Amino acid sequence: MNDRIFGAIAVALAAFYAWRATAIQESFIQDPVGPKIFPFMIAALLGVSGLVFVLRPDPAPQWPHLSRLFEIAVTVAVMVAYALLLPEAGFVISTAFAAAFLSWRLDAPPLKAAIAGIAISVGIYIVFHLILGLSLARGPWGF
Template sequence: MRIAADRLLGLALIGLAAFIAVQSLQLEVPFSYEPVGPKAFPLGLAALLAGLALVLVFKPGEDGHWPHPALALRLLVVLGLLLAYALLFTRLGFVPASFLVVATLARLFDASWPKALLTGALMATGSYFLFTEALGIALPSGTWLADVI
């Protein structure tokens, strides 16, 4: 049963890789970029995804076991947290959204409240300064303060 599931997943991922490649080839760039340009990154990811998906199709894994229901529930909560993070990222801003998600993840995996809050604060502020100062990437500050002020 697992072998068939691996092969079906591999075929679905090949379809996703083809979709990504077609979409990236349709990117219209109004001016010249450096030699690589904005099309190369999604095309490279699509090629990597297709190559790894071919491994699933031609060499599926051995039959495995489903995780314990408690672990499966935790994994679903993690998926929900990541979805909430993606939805709230621009509204709340990078630092508050990251703090909430990291602290909640830490609590989910049995950290005490003080450790979870400290981890959330350090990860949110540390990654903010890493992105903004070291890498020069602008991050959203959130629109929730605009409603308050």
């Protein structure tokens, strides 16, 4: 069943992609193929493979329990927040929080996770910024 849904999504994606491809403006510079044909070929391949999933689905994979899915969603949200906060709060602080969160969700006890977060953040800062000279996000405090 999973594969049938996935196949339907693939077909829809192919249709959307082909539709957007028709909207590509033609340019005054022209070659015999133009900017649309290659996308149409890709859309055809996407669509056909999607149809195959619908018609001949594989057995459904083992999806994680709903609570796990929620957890993954929260982790994604934390990563997005991290990406957005990085330029605001600086590298060391945001990374310490994000790394601690990940470590905690991977079963580290809270205190150990906090220590791990700080250690990872400071460690990366030392190795990549101080030793290798990579530019990391600077927050209001300069680190």
